[in-house]
Amino acid sequence: MSHDWNDSGILVAVPSKLICFFFVWTIAAAQAFSSQAQPEQAPAAPAQPSVTPSIPPKKSLAVVILDPAHGGPDLGARGSSGISESDVVLSYARLVRISLEAQGLRVILTRQANDAPSFDDRSKLAKAQRGSIFITLHVSSTGPPGTVRVYSLPQAPVKQDTASALHSGLLPWDRAQFNFIDQSRRLAELIQIQMAQRFHGSSETPFEAPVRQLRTVGAPAVAIEVSSVSLPDRAPLDQMGPGLADGLARAVAAFRTLYETGGK
């Protein structure tokens, strides 16, 4: 055609021809490759069915999401002496982070300072990490001082929509914890036993409570509550920090082994 012969036509036509050539060559190469592969595989299939076991991908626990609860305008529990839950749990989270990182785990804090992410924003961090666990830290306003209680979500009665969702492998976002109840309980048991060894008066068995933060976490998740802000000064609470961090690190290490080996 006439326009192929002018300057701009040549410039357009040459790359077009190259692209067409490359396209045709690619199709031809793909056909040749498949025709080479098929004759070897196709006859083998009826005679010798594939018995290669499917190896499940290895589960590994690499990330711990640490959630110092409350923050910002939400101070959480407040003692008459001015102790606020949001401050104490942030200092605990920093200590626990050091202990967990010493175990080679990656630790993500849901808040680094006095800000206030929503429940869902905190949960999203766990959702975004493959092979993670979620630990939310609290200080109560009641309870025997110097003790620690570990909570996991109780097994809720299965509703019709949840049952069908489980069957289909899909769960609503607001019930993301439902698939992890057993793992969460196991993690709670391991942590509670460590706490009982370190803090006199703490129970040896964990507790169950419908803690809001846990419901939307799509990973093994527990809440830890230290008693309490009712103490006359903060020093005893601060003294609990190293024990809490060490106990948590040991419990998470034990849980990691179970998690990665699929043990119960």
Add this chain to the structure above:
Amino acid sequence: MDWRARSPRFEPFTKREASSALSKGLKTTIVILTAMVVMGLITLPGLRQAVQRLRRTPKTEEQARREVMREPISTPTDVEAHALMYWLSAASPASLEPTAIQLPLSADPAERSKQLLNALIARAPAPENRTLPAEAILLAFYIQPDGTAIADFSDEIVSGMPSGILSEQLAVQSIAQTLGANMTGIRQLKILVHGQEAETLAGHLDLYGLFPVPSPAPAAGTTPAAPSASIAAAPSPTTPAVTGSGQTKPASAGQASPAPGKKAP
């Protein structure tokens, strides 16, 4: 320039008049302002005290008024009976303890439940036994045919609640246990705050779902359970413990509200 400025005869007078007038006005203003500041400083502590007193007093008076003047719910079917109320244990504040009190109870389950919950708020033996804030008001209470009850509380149930998983869980358990122990026929409970669904009770406990209400113990309503029948610390085998969100399970003595199933290694 005006005519006085142009005339040398008037110049000294103009300057003197202006400066004296300015200084007089300024002086007066400064004196008045100083007096006001001094008066403010003198009255400020008194005002602050009065504000603090006002802030405290109405709450206490309102509370006292409500406790004394509250019109008890009475129905034609009211019968004076023993009611089992679950308040915080005096010996172990991390657990509930049933206490029997005399209460006029209606035959109508919804009215009966209102009477029970009002008594749970207002008639705690001592402030340290309270599970619900004294300022909280039960605004409405309904029972659906399937045994689901809806309790609507005023905002004070949130603002006056001690924050924490333990305290919030004990508050809900005290409501559920009290309703369950007094033949109300309720199977599960939904808690609303001022007519709305609230995300949490006081920042921790999830109000999204329904709380199970245990069926009454065989001797409930007549004989109070043993003092050791507290829920969290040492539940009695006859008093089922409620785990806050969906399970009623027989309590085992000596265990501190443990999670069911596996035992810790």
